[in-house]
Amino acid sequence: MNTPLNAPVLVVDDEEDLRDLIEMTLLKMGLEVDTAEGVVAAKKKLDSQSYALILTDMRMPDGSGLEVVEYLQQKNLDIPIAIITAYGNADQAVMALKAGAFDYIQKPVTLAQLRSLVKSALKVHEISTPAPVAEAPAAAAEPVLQAASTEAAASPAPIAPALPQFPRLRGDSQLLGEVKRMIAKLAKGMVPVHITGESGTGKEQAARSIHELSPRKDGPFIAVNCGAIPENLMESEFFGYKKGAFTGADSDREGFFQSANGGTIFLDEVADLPLTMQVKLLRAIQERAVRRIGESKETPVDIRIVSATHKDLGREVEEGRFRQDLYYRLNVVSITMPALRELRDDLPMLIEHLLANNPMGEDLVLSDAAKKQLLHYNYPGNFRELENILERATALAADGVIEPDDLQIHTHELIQDDEDDSESPVDVGDVSPLAHHFNMGQATLQEYLDEVERSILEQALAATKYNRTQAAKLLGISFRSMRYRLDRLEIN
Numbered sequence: 485m486n487t488p489l490n491a492p493v494l495v496v497d498d499e500e501d502l503r504d505l506i507e508m509t510l511l512k513m514g515l516e517v518d519t520a521e522g523v524v525a526a527k528k529k530l531d532s533q534s535y536a537l538i539l540t541d542m543r544m545p546d547g548s549g550l551e552v553v554e555y556l557q558q559k560n561l562d563i564p565i566a567i568i569t570a571y572g573n574a575d576q577a578v579m580a581l582k583a584g585a586f587d588y589i590q591k592p593v594t595l596a597q598l599r600s601l602v603k604s605a606l607k608v609h610e611i612s613t614p615a616p617v618a619e620a621p622a623a624a625a626e627p628v629l630q631a632a633s634t635e636a637a638a639s640p641a642p643i644a645p646a647l648p649q650f651p652r653l654r655g656d657s658q659l660l661g662e663v664k665r666m667i668a669k670l671a672k673g674m675v676p677v678h679i680t681g682e683s684g685t686g687k688e689q690a691a692r693s694i695h696e697l698s699p700r701k702d703g704p705f706i707a708v709n710c711g712a713i714p715e716n717l718m719e720s721e722f723f724g725y726k727k728g729a730f731t732g733a734d735s736d737r738e739g740f741f742q743s744a745n746g747g748t749i750f751l752d753e754v755a756d757l758p759l760t761m762q763v764k765l766l767r768a769i770q771e772r773a774v775r776r777i778g779e780s781k782e783t784p785v786d787i788r789i790v791s792a793t794h795k796d797l798g799r800e801v802e803e804g805r806f807r808q809d810l811y812y813r814l815n816v817v818s819i820t821m822p823a824l825r826e827l828r829d830d831l832p833m834l835i836e837h838l839l840a841n842n843p844m845g846e847d848l849v850l851s852d853a854a855k856k857q858l859l860h861y862n863y864p865g866n867f868r869e870l871e872n873i874l875e876r877a878t879a880l881a882a883d884g885v886i887e888p889d890d891l892q893i894h895t896h897e898l899i900q901d902d903e904d905d906s907e908s909p910v911d912v913g914d915v916s917p918l919a920h921h922f923n924m925g926q927a928t929l930q931e932y933l934d935e936v937e938r939s940i941l942e943q944a945l946a947a948t949k950y951n952r953t954q955a956a957k958l959l960g961i962s963f964r965s966m967r968y969r970l971d972r973l974e975i976n
């Protein structure tokens with residue numbers, strides 16, 4: 485359904501005071517407002533009138549705001565709806581978002597929050613409205629609040645929305661296709677997205693894609709590696725400071741939140757945030773405002789939050805290392821990036837693409853044996869490892885031909901592909917004596933390989949008095965790869 489221009493905003497709340505406050509703010513913003521004092525009244529209004537946006541309270545004497553969200557779905561009404569929840573009721577807010585609400589704010593509602601919410605709705609409108617055509621009558625100069633997804637109004641309507649371009653995420657396999665569809669859908673709204681996946685699976689690329697496909701695409705994208713900031717600098721890095729706030733603060737400085745205003749902040753390795761910082765982060769998210777160190781007033785910020793970690797955030801919560809309330813705030817919707825070993829169908833194309841775009845600009849070919857190794861490798865470091873292997877091989881290859889030696893793949897990571905049994909077995913060289921220890925049928929190949937890897941890692945750690953940097957050197961792997969492997973196998 486198309487929402488007409490100048491449609492009012494519907495405010496649904498049983499508390500008259502709050503209704504009035506919201507109404508006044510919206511009126512000041514030049515918007516038309518209509519109100520309903522409960523669920524029943526709201527439904528009635530929706531039957532006869534169209535709205536640009538709905539703001540509804542969650543708990544009302546005659547029902548829940550969730551019912552209004554569901555009513556919109558039932559009636560196929562394409563109107564963005566945001567929920568106002570009681571403080572600390574994140575569970576309900578998450579339910580509402582999952583049911584289709586566009587965003588939520590917690591009581592007490594501040595004017596800054598309201599403005600930021602309405603602005604977000606306007607941005608959603610901008611991206612989903614087709615660009616004006618030359619013959620169209622001059623558009624009204626005033627921005628007009630409109631429904632979140634008015635693409636249905638474009639005619640003729642496509643039967644299934646085509647997937648947008650994903651220049652950052654190559655691959656057409658089904659798993660990656662699902663991820664892309666999810667990203668395209670989530671990009672339109674404001675819902676916080678949490679991205680999980682092993683190291684090197686493209687979590688940051690996914691976050692950037694969300695931003696680039698969103699109405700905020702012209703705003704900044706600020707990527708923050710939460711694990712890389714020293715704890716004593718965190719507050720000033722995130723929230724900024726005023727000149728003279730502390731020794732060394734010789735000029736005003738913006739924090740990440742302010743820098744991301746109007747755009748997206750990507751909190752990478754969010755599980756690494758210390759608990760003290762988690763409290764401050766939660767507050768900033770809830771208030772949609774930040775206070776610089778040394779400043780008394782808060783500055784409103786309009787940002788979308790995308791976070792990622794390779795850790796299991798749910799387990800971090802269970803074990804007391806991550807606050808549950810922040811977890812609910814960040815993990816409203818999650819996307820899991822598949823490991824490269826799950827994207828075997830995409831491998832040949834990815835290898836070809838990376839070779840064709842090699843940094844040396846050379847014409848390179850893979851020998852058959854090298855190709856086989858690449859197609860049968862496990863890629864514990866995922867895309868990043870594939871890129872590194874090919875970059876190294878490009879430098880090592882003689883006469884433009886890449887041989888298995890140039891790949892420097894650890895042969896014990898090679899796996900046999902079931903679908904590949906028509907071809908001759910892969911020559912995995914020195915792995916064959918080890919293979920005798922594998923009890924076929926009693927353990928999976930992965931379990932066996934994990935056990936071998938664990939034992940080698942533990943030997944290397946013991947030999948270097950548990951110095952991970954030296955142990956990595958001893959094994960000829962990068963520190964990053966060492967860290968990834970230790971994490972994956974949960975070796976402390």
Ligand SMILES: Nc1ncnc2c1ncn2[C@@H]1O[C@H](COP(=O)(O)OP(=O)(O)OP(=O)(O)O)[C@@H](O)[C@H]1O
Pocket residue numbers: 652653654655681682683684685686687688689690752794867868871
């Ligand atoms: N689907 C993909 N197609 C092409 N390149 C990809 C894809 N996914 C990831 N990459 C590449 O792999 C590398 C790692 O990606 P990215 O940094 O997004 O991973 P990550 O999961 O965030 O890693 P980490 O957990 O280590 O931070 C980048 O160079 C990126 O361009």
